[in-house]
Amino acid sequence: MRRPLAVEEYQSLRCRICGVNAPIPPDPQTEISASPIESRSESTERNWLPMGIAAAVILAIVGVMIVLGGHRKPTAASANAGPDPYAVNLSITNMVMSESGNLAGGKVTYLDGHIANHGSKTVTGIVAQVIFRSYTHEVAQKEMVPLKWISMRQPYIDTEPVSAAPLKPGGEQDFRLIFDKVSTDWDGSYPEVRILQVDTK
Template identity: 65%
Template sequence: MSTGPQLIRTAEPRERNWLPLAIAAAVVLAVAAIAVFVVEHGRSKPTVAPINAAADPYAANLPITNLVLSESANLAGGKVTYVDGHIANKGSQTVTGISVQVLFRDPAHEVAQNETQPLKLIRTREPYVDLQSVADAPLKPGDERDFRLIFDPVTQDWDGAYPELRILHVQTR
């Protein structure tokens, strides 16, 4: 004898345990915060010297010539500005370090951006431009080398003219 359709009792819905999901989210946030801190801490901040800072006495022996400006887009959609040039050591000492002050001016010829950074020498141009510090390739008396300075970003107030370069500090041996 059949009693008809049987009703199957469904299991009561269980309450979701949110603890593992909350722990995973906290771990992901902590790892992201540590990564941002490490990247920002490792990034060199531009230094600023006073506009009227005295040039190094040996700077007269290091003429800078053949300046060329260029730009490229970075992965974040901004622009990177390159200042390439040529430097010669006309003095009697070997140069192991050079700090250059770079002044970008606005249309009123006021300083719009003031940065001081170490001069980087161009080691190779092919297949890409590779840079090295002056300490890694010292400039002996009579040596001449190409260099590159990189600015990411340059202020929007810049008038687009060649910046003023001043050698503030020279290390010699």
Template identity: 40%
Template sequence: MADDALFTPPPTEPRSSMRTPLLIGGGVVLLAVVLMLIFGHHKVQAPTTVAPLDSYAANLPLSGIEMSEATSPFAGGRSTYIDGKITNTGTRTITGVTVQTIFRSDDGQTVSLQTVPLMLIRTRIPYVDTQPISVAPIAPGATAEFRLIFEGLPQSWNQQQPELHITSVQSK
């Protein structure tokens, strides 16, 4: 009889004891994913008003402004480029510039207000390649070529040079 006790199966625990923690854990993970989807994707609103100029903007005159346009057969859209030169007449080394650009219609109404980073032209051959100012900061007294790139401007734009406002300057 003692041998029978050695070969009896152990008492089984109810399966529901493991099911409850797994269900609770799964519910917590699902809730976390839903909350991240709801609150994690805030769309950045485009500015609807003209931003004030940065206090250092007077030290960064823009010159030699030229516009060009390209049609992309792959993207099916039109790209507008604004090239020019920026000169640092101040005393700080510039590591970043943000430009607010105002495109107007024939009657002077604002049809597009876009804020973009000013990118420096790194090379022109075999094509124009740009880089952030932080890669090649603009020292006091230096001049650099830049490019602003815009996609999908409205048809109501009058095709004239837009207003360019330096609204943010980063320096070291």
């Protein structure tokens, strides 16, 4: 009894009879194995896009933090620290307080004074701690405020940072402290002013 022909043998025999080369059927394993590679490649390309966007956002945030860090206000830690050693060389006199309204309908409080440098260094920056007392002599408000030089008085008072005109040894200068808001518990007396931070060169 003759063995039945397999599919491959039948196709080969048919081709020899017809004189035509039969097309070789594609290997299904090859097609299946190629598909995951292409899929992984496309997936990898898609994954790089959100990673690149996230990296750009992080760099932008870091840049903003660096810029803002150079203009940060005095911290609470510095407010609780002791005075700068060079502060003993700086004397404050002739303090005068005044007030004025602003465009928002609020009130701005000014504390003007005169400061002298009795030390041997040039001062490029000063931060003072100012304490407003209540009627019970408790602390109603405590702030760290940078001193600003009074650069002109007419037709209005204008100010500039200490770094714009460093205070040399033996030098004197009029200054102004500005408070956008003062506690309603303040008793109205002159606040306590203490120099905490001094930048010198």
